[in-house]
Amino acid sequence: MTRSRTRVDAHVKVLDDDVVALAKERGIDALVYAPHFTRLTTVRERAARYADDDLTIVPGREVFTGDWGNRRHLLVVGLDEPVPDYITFEAAMAEFDRQEAAVLVPHPGFATISLTRPEIAAHAERLAAVETYNTKLLPHQNARTRRIAEVTDQPGFGSSYAHLPGTVGEAWTEFDGDLDDADAVVDAFREERPRTVVHRGGVGHQLRGLVEFAHLGYENTWEKLDRLFLSGDEPTLPTNVVYEGRFNDVSVYSGTLSDYRPK
Incomplete structure (x- = not known):
């Protein structure tokens, strides 16, 4: 008997009809939608608009903690109340703890925008997973994220990190079992359920990653x-x-x- 699995592209910034169609074409069952600088209510409304029986959309927030020059990004799902950007790291974590949200670490160790290995180790019990594959990152950077997850004993997750529609579904987190709605996906991360991190291959995948990496120049201006x-x-x-x-x-x-x- 074939065991059921659920494919979750665990971090995307874009959501429209084309994104939904591509996600389904690539066999993705759920997207975590977490656009920059967007209120939680707006994220929820847009997620509800595009979700259907074949594709779950999980509202998320990539919260920027700290100041612009030394910010730490945290990908959070399962929030009940909004949390702003540009508050202190500890204040953000305390609010996530209060709401019992699942806190994921995107692109660990990358530039000055990500949690470092010592920071992840120090807060390990408050974190649900560390990203171990991000389509936007270069191969040596993804190798570093895997090492960080291993040495800090954190579950991994993978995502397309799509800022451009054509990148959706290039990478995903594949959970055992059927996750039928957004709450089930959040619970899977919160409860650290078994999963596999998977990504597409070939020249097309590599080129898509390079295009996304080049897009960083705009994203950080x-x-x-x-x-x-x-x-x-x-x-x-x-x-x-x-x-x-x-x-x-x-x-x-x-x-x-x-x-x-x-x-």
Whole structure:
């Protein structure tokens, strides 16, 4: 008898009709949708719009902790209440603990935006998994992520980390059993259920990864943040009215737009 499995592309930034069609074509059963600088309510609404019986969409947040020059990204699923970007790492982790959310470590050890091996080791009991394959990373960087997971004794996960629609389904986390909805996927991570990290191969996969890696130049520029924040909405800054002042005392900036600009 064939054992059932559930394929989860555990981190994507894009979601539309083309993304959904490609995910299904590539045999993906669930996507974790966690766009940058987007409120949890907005993520949930968009996830609900595109989910159907054949593709589960799990709302997630990639929270930026710390300041722009020394930020640590945390991929979080299972949140009940919104958590802003640019608060201290410990404040963010305390809030995730309070909500019993599953905290995943994306692209560990990468540049100045990721948890380091000592940080992962120090917080191991508070983490649900460490990314061991990310399509956007280069081969030597993915080899490093696997070593980090091994030495810190953390479960792995894999994702396309798709910022571009054509990358969705290039890598995934394959769990034993049927995970029928978003809550089941969150529970699988939270409970550290058995899984395998899988990715596509061949020249096409390698080229797709290089295109995504090149896209980092845009993703990490202030020009992009200007386009997000100059609207005046500033949706995930801790001083936004949606957070009702709960995070003002743990914000790493004073709250004006100019204070968020890298020096």
